[in-house]
Amino acid sequence: MKTPEFSFQGITRRFRSGNDDEFVALESVSLDIDSGSFVCFIGPSGCGKTTLLNMSAGLLAPSDGAVHFRGAPLNGVNTGVGFITQxxxxxxxxxxxxxxxxxxxxxxxxxxxxxxxxxxxxxxxxxxxxxxxxxxxxxxxxxxxxxxxxxxxxxxSTLLMDEPFGALDAQLRFSMQNELLRIWERDRKTIIFVTHDLDEAILLADKIVVFGTRPGRVVHVEDVPLERPRDFAELRLSPVYGAIWERLWKLLENSEEAP
Ligand SMILES: Nc1ncnc2c1ncn2[C@@H]1O[C@H](COP(=O)(O)OP(=O)(O)OP(=O)(O)O)[C@@H](O)[C@H]1O
Ligand SMILES: [Mg+2]
Incomplete structure (x- = not known):
């Protein structure tokens, strides 16, 4: 089997909160990111998406567990990635x-x-x-x-993108999404892309990782078997698209509740 680009193994990250209590930002996250895949992270504010990207960039260490990058444990700044921060x-x-x-x-x-x-x-x-x-x-x-x-x-060859298109108007966002897909298809980069926009996630991703809060955790991983290249206007009408959208929407609605 091909070595994954990233392997998150039992990642927990705690932060100290004001009165010396510990706050669990991420709990027991185990996840592999295939090399050359386009993966979207989606989930409510505060569920640890940026925290996990910071760990992928080697800017933050897990409290428990390990991050492996291309088969080797990551123990410092990851110079193999481009990080477009939030x-x-x-x-x-x-x-x-x-x-x-x-x-x-x-x-x-x-x-x-x-x-x-x-x-x-x-x-x-x-x-x-x-x-x-x-x-x-x-x-x-x-x-x-x-x-x-x-x-x-x-x-x-690996891009970490934290809500890169959030501030763009609809037209520009659309052209940037297309441009990014074009670059990805041409160069077969591995992309981890954080978004709050479910449509954007389905249109772009091979795989969508849904996070929940309190504590931040992975609640679901959805494969997106839609053909590429994707015609955004047509896709929205496809039943597969509709089914994924509905399933993930329900999960997101419930993702702020404790398991
Ligand atoms: N350096 C830090 N010190 C203390 N708490 C932190 C730190 N970084 C993150 N947190 C906390 O960890 C939790 C997860 O934060 P994170 O930024 O990863 O969320 P997020 O999913 O990216 O949210 P958003 O969608 O709003 O960007 C939050 O409750 C945040 O307050
Ligand atoms: Mg964030």
Missing amino acids: HDNLLPWRTVEKNVGIALEIEKVPRAERRLRVAEVIELVGLKGFAHQYPSQLSGGMQKRASLARGLVYGP
Whole structure:
């Protein structure tokens, strides 16, 4: 069997809350993410989705259990992934172009190649013409697109994306979803994508992991056997789509209750 890209093995994560009590953010999460698959995490606010992504990026250690990345235990920052975080971390003193190119600068990619790759990805996310603006001069959605460009620019084979399209208007969101699928189909990346939007999850994913709260845990894993490439307008009318939607909607409705 192929080694999974990620293997989460009995992950529990506790945090200290105010009066020295321990708060369980995630409990006993065991899950494999196949290499080359598109996996969506969905679940109510506070169920530990970002916490699990932080662990996948090696920015946070589990209290119990282990994260394996491509077969090896992860014990520090995971340099094999691109992480598009929930909150943009654009550097305010750098222009869009300079923010997007940071990873390439660190990698010492020659200036001419850097320029080209940065320009390409800026165009991809629809920010052409804004390369020389500073983050404070951009709308929220544009800042989101700039961080997306920054995550894509060095072409990591694994992407962790935390609600990347949440702040975008419907039209742009639609074109970014299509663009992401195109990149994924072309390069066969592994993508873990967090969303609150059930339609978005079904349209994008091979597999949807549904989380519940108190404590944060995996309540269900749904395979999405819809054909690719997917025509978003047509899919919504398919009975398979409808059945998945209804099943997951019920789970999400109940996911805030204790098991
Ligand atoms: N560093 C931390 N210290 C203390 N508590 C934390 C920390 N990080 C996360 N938590 C808590 O863990 C729980 C899970 O947080 P997390 O950010 O993973 O949720 P989420 O599923 O991503 O929610 P959202 O959908 O709102 O982004 C929350 O109750 C949060 O307050
Ligand atoms: Mg989150």
